Amino acid sequence: MSELLGFGVLQLKRLITAKKISAKEVFNYFLERIKKYDRQINGYVTVCNNNDGKLPIAVKDNFCTNGIRTTASSKVLDNFVPNYNAEVVDRLLTNGFSIIGKTNMDAWAHGSSTETSDYGATKNPWNLSHIPGGSSGGSAAVVSSYLAPAAIGSETAGSIRQPAGWCGVIGFKPTYGRVSRFGLIAMASSFDCPGPITLNTEDSAYLLSILAGKDNKDATTIDKPAEDYLSKLSDREPLTIGIPEEYFNEVQKETIDGFEKTKQVFKKLGYKFKKIKLISPEYAISVYTIIQRAEVASNLARFDGIRFGNNKSYFGFEAKKRIMLGNFVLSAGYYSAFYQQAQKLRDKIKADFVKVFHDVDLILAPVVPTTALKLGEFEKYPFFGELIDKFNEPAAIAGLPAVSFPTGLDKNNLPTSLQLIGNYLQELKLLQTLYAFEQETKFFNVIKSGFKKWK
Amino acid sequence: MEIEINNKTYRLVLGFEIHLELATKSKMFCRCPADWFGQKPNTLVCPICLGFPGCLPYPNEKAIEFTYKIALALNCKINSEFYFDRKHYFYPDLPKGYQITQWNRPIGYSGYLNLLSGKKIRITRVHLEEDTGKLIHRQGKTLVDYNRAGVPLVEIVTEPDFDNLEDAKEFLENLQLIFRKIRVSTANMEKGSMRLEPNMSLAEVKPDSSIDLPDYKVELKNINSFRFAKKAVEYEIKRQVELIKQGKLPDQETRGYNEDKGITVSQRKKEEALDYRYFPEPDIPVIRINKQDLAKIKAQIPELPIDLAKRLIKTYSLSKEKAVILAKKSNLAKLFETVLKRLKSSPAVKQKTAEKIANILINSRVKLNDPDEIIKLYTESIKPASYDKTKLATAVKQVIANNAQAATDYKRGKESAIMYLVGQCMRILKGQAPANKIKELLIKELNQAK
Incomplete structure (x- = not known):
C-alpha cells in the first residue's frame, strides 16, 4: 500500500468515498507505520490502537481526550485520563476523524525543541541527530515522516510554525480566539492557539474550517462562524506583501536564498511587494517572556496532585524555572516594573501591526534564523525558545494568524522555511496565497522528499 | 463607643467585609448547580469547577446582573466595563491555585447606605468572585468538598464608619433585608450564604472630637452569625484596651473567632501577609453592560x-x-x-x-x-x-x-x-x-x- 504514501487527509477521504480503500485499512496502514518507525522518531507519547474505521489524525498531547491518557509530556500527568474532550478533539470526532495518537511535545509546551519532554526527545525525521523544533515537535515530526496524514498542534509563540518549518511541512497558527482553547492544557492563556500541521494547503483549509468558530466553553473565542475556506481556496485577489527588514538580521544564508526564490514566484503570480517597518522583534522577546512566564506560573498552580495527576515533585527543571520567574514578575513591587510594562509594549506591538496592515495585505518573513539545530543545543541557552522564536513572537503577541511553509533545503539537507502573517481573521487570504504558491511550486518538492525517506 | 484608657479617650473604629453567595441556579464559571448546602460532598462538581487541565471559566450572566443590582441598591458608582483578576494562593479548597475575583475594576464602588438616624455608612466596593470548596477535618484527616467551589460570591466592603455596635447591627440587618428584598441571595448566615468579617481598631479621640485612623487594624474571621460578630468585636475591644493600657500598640493581624471559648486567636500577622500576585484573568475578556440593561436592572429594585x-x-x-x-x-x-x-x-x-x-x-x-x-x-x-x-x-x-x-x-x-x-x-x-x-x-x- 506504499502508493498511499504522502496522501493528505482530503485525498485519503476521496479514496475512501470512491471505495478504493476502507477507512479501517487507512487507519491500520498508519498503525503499521507507527510500529515500524516511531521507535526512531519518538513522535508519539500514546498510540491509540482501537481502529474504529474513521480517518486517523494525530493530536498533540496537551489536548484533553476523553478516555485517552493526556500528559502534556509531563510525568505530573503520567496517570491522567480525562473524562472530557478538548473542543478541538470534539470537533474532529464529529467530523469523522479518530485520534490515532497523542504526539510528543516539550513538557507543558515549555520549549522549542521537544527535548524537555519527560517521555524523551522527538527526533527530526530529516536527520535523527537534529531536533524537530517545538513545542509541537511530535506533531510536526509525525506528519513529515507520514506517521499521520495530519496533526493538530498548539502554538503559544512559534510552537506550530517553528517545528513545521524545521520538519518541512505546513504549520498554521490561526487568529487568537478563532479556535477554542477549551480542553487545551494552558501554557500562556492569552497567546495559546490550536492549529493544524499538514502536508498540503487544502488540508489546512479543511481542518481549519472544522476547528474554527465560537465555542461557548471558551469566552475568548471570536463570535464569528468559520468560513468555508476550502471552497474559496482558488479564488484570489491581487495582494500586496510587506517585507519587514527587521526580520532578516542574522538569518542563515539558505533561508535568505529561499526567500529570494519565493519572492520571485509570488511576483510571477502577480503579488506586489512593499518594504515595511515593524517594531524590532528583539522587543517581542522580553514582552513575550514576561507575560508568558506570569501566565505559566498561574496556570500551573492547579497541578497540586489533590484532584488528579501526581504532585508538584514531578515537575521538571524547565517548568520550575518558569514558575519561579513568573511569580517574580507578578510579585508586589515588581508587577508594575515588569508585567505592566510588558502589557503596554504588547499594546504598542499590536498597534504597530494594525498600522502596517493599512498598507499591505500580508507580511512575508523567516520563521527561524536557522534550520533545525542538533539535539542538545537548547541546553546552552537559558532562553533558547524565546530567542529561537523571535520572529514568531510578534504575531503571537498581537494574536495574528500566520502560516509557515517549506521553501527549500540547506546544505545539510534540512528544510528552510518562511512564514506569511495576516491581519486579524484573514485566514482565508493566507490560505489562498499559500495555495497559489503551492500550485506553482509544490513547495519545491520539500514535503514529498521528507516522507520518502520513511517508505 | 468611647472608652477611657490611661486618661485618654479612645473610639471604636469598625468596618466590615461581607461575603454573599448569590442565589443563581448555576455556579459562576460552569453550569453546575449552585445550591450546595446540605448536598452529598463532591456531587455538584465538573471538570471546570474542579480546575481540571484545560478547563476554562465561562461567566454566569445572571450573577453579573445580580452584582449590578446590589451595587445599584447600595448607591454605588458603576463600572459599566469590567474584568476579572486572578488572586493567587495555595490552599486545598482552591482548585485552580487562584481565585477568579475583581481587583482593579470592581462592578460597584463609592456607594453608601443610610441608617435610620440619617448617619451615612460608606461602601468602598462591591465586586464579584467565586467561592472556594470546604475543608472537613475528621479523625485527624482533612477531606475536601468542592460542591461550594465556584459558587458566585459578592464581596461588599465598607469604610470603617462604625463607632458602635448598635449601628453595625442595624446596618447589617438592613443589608440582609435588602439582599432578600432584591432577591439576589438567601443571605442566610447559619448556612454561610452571608458571611461577615469585621475589621476594627481603637483610635485616640483628638480635642476637636475627630480621629486619625490608627496604625493597625485587626481583621476577624470565622463568624457565622450577628451574635458572634458582636461577641467577637466585644472580646477584641477588651483585648485591645488591655494592650493599650500597657502602653502597647495592638498588632496588625488577622484573628479567628473561637465560638466555643468566646475568644479570638491570631491567625496571621502583618509580616506574614500573602502576596496574591494579582493580574487580569486572560481567560475572560472585558465585559461591558449597556445603559439600557443597566436601567432595566435599576428598575427592578423595589423600595428598600x-x-x-x-x-x-x-x-x-x-x-x-x-x-x-x-x-x-x-x-x-x-x-x-x-x-x-x-x-x-x-x-x-x-x-x-x-x-x-x-x-x-x-x-x-x-x-x-x-x-x-x-x-x-x-x-x-x-x-x-x-x-x-x-x-x-x-x-x-x-x-x-x-x-x-x-x-x-x-x-x-x-x-x-x-x-x-x-x-x-x-x-x-x-x-x-x-x-x-x-x-x-x-x-x-x-x-x-x-
Missing part, C-alpha cells in the same frame, strides 16, 4: 426596607420601632398602608390609629392578609363603650344602597361580601360602632330585602 421604614414614620407618624418591624416584612407594610388608606382617619387620631393597626399586624399569631379582617380586629380593639343606634341604622341602609353589587353577592350566597359591607359602614361611622353589631344589622336588613 430602610426607605420604606422612613416613609412609614413620615407619612403615618408611626414609631421607629414599629416602622422597622413592618418594613422588614414588606407584605405587612403593604397591608398596613391599605388599611390606613381605607380608614382615612382624621389627622388627630392618625398616630394612635397607625400604632394600633401596626400592633395588630405585628402581634397577630395568625397570618393576616384581608384588610377587612384587620379593620374588624381594629374596631373591636377600640371597643367603644356605647354607640349611636340611629347613626348605625342610617349607615347600614346607606351602605346597602350604595353597594348594590356586594349586597346582591351576599344574597346569592357569597358570605364574604358581608365583610366588605362591614368595612364600608365602619368608614362612615369612623369606627364608632362594634363590628359584630354592624354585621348583625346588615344581615337583618339584607334578609328583609330578599
Whole structure:
C-alpha cells in the first residue's frame, strides 16, 4: 500500500468515498507505520490502537481526550485520563476523524525543541541527530515522516510554525480566539492557539474550517462562524506583501536564498511587494517572556496532585524555572516594573501591526534564523525558545494568524522555511496565497522528499 | 463607643467585609448547580469547577446582573466595563491555585447606605468572585468538598464608619433585608450564604472630637452569625484596651473567632501577609453592560426596607420601632398602608390609629392578609363603650344602597361580601360602632330585602 504514501487527509477521504480503500485499512496502514518507525522518531507519547474505521489524525498531547491518557509530556500527568474532550478533539470526532495518537511535545509546551519532554526527545525525521523544533515537535515530526496524514498542534509563540518549518511541512497558527482553547492544557492563556500541521494547503483549509468558530466553553473565542475556506481556496485577489527588514538580521544564508526564490514566484503570480517597518522583534522577546512566564506560573498552580495527576515533585527543571520567574514578575513591587510594562509594549506591538496592515495585505518573513539545530543545543541557552522564536513572537503577541511553509533545503539537507502573517481573521487570504504558491511550486518538492525517506 | 484608657479617650473604629453567595441556579464559571448546602460532598462538581487541565471559566450572566443590582441598591458608582483578576494562593479548597475575583475594576464602588438616624455608612466596593470548596477535618484527616467551589460570591466592603455596635447591627440587618428584598441571595448566615468579617481598631479621640485612623487594624474571621460578630468585636475591644493600657500598640493581624471559648486567636500577622500576585484573568475578556440593561436592572429594585421604614414614620407618624418591624416584612407594610388608606382617619387620631393597626399586624399569631379582617380586629380593639343606634341604622341602609353589587353577592350566597359591607359602614361611622353589631344589622336588613 506504499502508493498511499504522502496522501493528505482530503485525498485519503476521496479514496475512501470512491471505495478504493476502507477507512479501517487507512487507519491500520498508519498503525503499521507507527510500529515500524516511531521507535526512531519518538513522535508519539500514546498510540491509540482501537481502529474504529474513521480517518486517523494525530493530536498533540496537551489536548484533553476523553478516555485517552493526556500528559502534556509531563510525568505530573503520567496517570491522567480525562473524562472530557478538548473542543478541538470534539470537533474532529464529529467530523469523522479518530485520534490515532497523542504526539510528543516539550513538557507543558515549555520549549522549542521537544527535548524537555519527560517521555524523551522527538527526533527530526530529516536527520535523527537534529531536533524537530517545538513545542509541537511530535506533531510536526509525525506528519513529515507520514506517521499521520495530519496533526493538530498548539502554538503559544512559534510552537506550530517553528517545528513545521524545521520538519518541512505546513504549520498554521490561526487568529487568537478563532479556535477554542477549551480542553487545551494552558501554557500562556492569552497567546495559546490550536492549529493544524499538514502536508498540503487544502488540508489546512479543511481542518481549519472544522476547528474554527465560537465555542461557548471558551469566552475568548471570536463570535464569528468559520468560513468555508476550502471552497474559496482558488479564488484570489491581487495582494500586496510587506517585507519587514527587521526580520532578516542574522538569518542563515539558505533561508535568505529561499526567500529570494519565493519572492520571485509570488511576483510571477502577480503579488506586489512593499518594504515595511515593524517594531524590532528583539522587543517581542522580553514582552513575550514576561507575560508568558506570569501566565505559566498561574496556570500551573492547579497541578497540586489533590484532584488528579501526581504532585508538584514531578515537575521538571524547565517548568520550575518558569514558575519561579513568573511569580517574580507578578510579585508586589515588581508587577508594575515588569508585567505592566510588558502589557503596554504588547499594546504598542499590536498597534504597530494594525498600522502596517493599512498598507499591505500580508507580511512575508523567516520563521527561524536557522534550520533545525542538533539535539542538545537548547541546553546552552537559558532562553533558547524565546530567542529561537523571535520572529514568531510578534504575531503571537498581537494574536495574528500566520502560516509557515517549506521553501527549500540547506546544505545539510534540512528544510528552510518562511512564514506569511495576516491581519486579524484573514485566514482565508493566507490560505489562498499559500495555495497559489503551492500550485506553482509544490513547495519545491520539500514535503514529498521528507516522507520518502520513511517508505 | 468611647472608652477611657490611661486618661485618654479612645473610639471604636469598625468596618466590615461581607461575603454573599448569590442565589443563581448555576455556579459562576460552569453550569453546575449552585445550591450546595446540605448536598452529598463532591456531587455538584465538573471538570471546570474542579480546575481540571484545560478547563476554562465561562461567566454566569445572571450573577453579573445580580452584582449590578446590589451595587445599584447600595448607591454605588458603576463600572459599566469590567474584568476579572486572578488572586493567587495555595490552599486545598482552591482548585485552580487562584481565585477568579475583581481587583482593579470592581462592578460597584463609592456607594453608601443610610441608617435610620440619617448617619451615612460608606461602601468602598462591591465586586464579584467565586467561592472556594470546604475543608472537613475528621479523625485527624482533612477531606475536601468542592460542591461550594465556584459558587458566585459578592464581596461588599465598607469604610470603617462604625463607632458602635448598635449601628453595625442595624446596618447589617438592613443589608440582609435588602439582599432578600432584591432577591439576589438567601443571605442566610447559619448556612454561610452571608458571611461577615469585621475589621476594627481603637483610635485616640483628638480635642476637636475627630480621629486619625490608627496604625493597625485587626481583621476577624470565622463568624457565622450577628451574635458572634458582636461577641467577637466585644472580646477584641477588651483585648485591645488591655494592650493599650500597657502602653502597647495592638498588632496588625488577622484573628479567628473561637465560638466555643468566646475568644479570638491570631491567625496571621502583618509580616506574614500573602502576596496574591494579582493580574487580569486572560481567560475572560472585558465585559461591558449597556445603559439600557443597566436601567432595566435599576428598575427592578423595589423600595428598600430602610426607605420604606422612613416613609412609614413620615407619612403615618408611626414609631421607629414599629416602622422597622413592618418594613422588614414588606407584605405587612403593604397591608398596613391599605388599611390606613381605607380608614382615612382624621389627622388627630392618625398616630394612635397607625400604632394600633401596626400592633395588630405585628402581634397577630395568625397570618393576616384581608384588610377587612384587620379593620374588624381594629374596631373591636377600640371597643367603644356605647354607640349611636340611629347613626348605625342610617349607615347600614346607606351602605346597602350604595353597594348594590356586594349586597346582591351576599344574597346569592357569597358570605364574604358581608365583610366588605362591614368595612364600608365602619368608614362612615369612623369606627364608632362594634363590628359584630354592624354585621348583625346588615344581615337583618339584607334578609328583609330578599
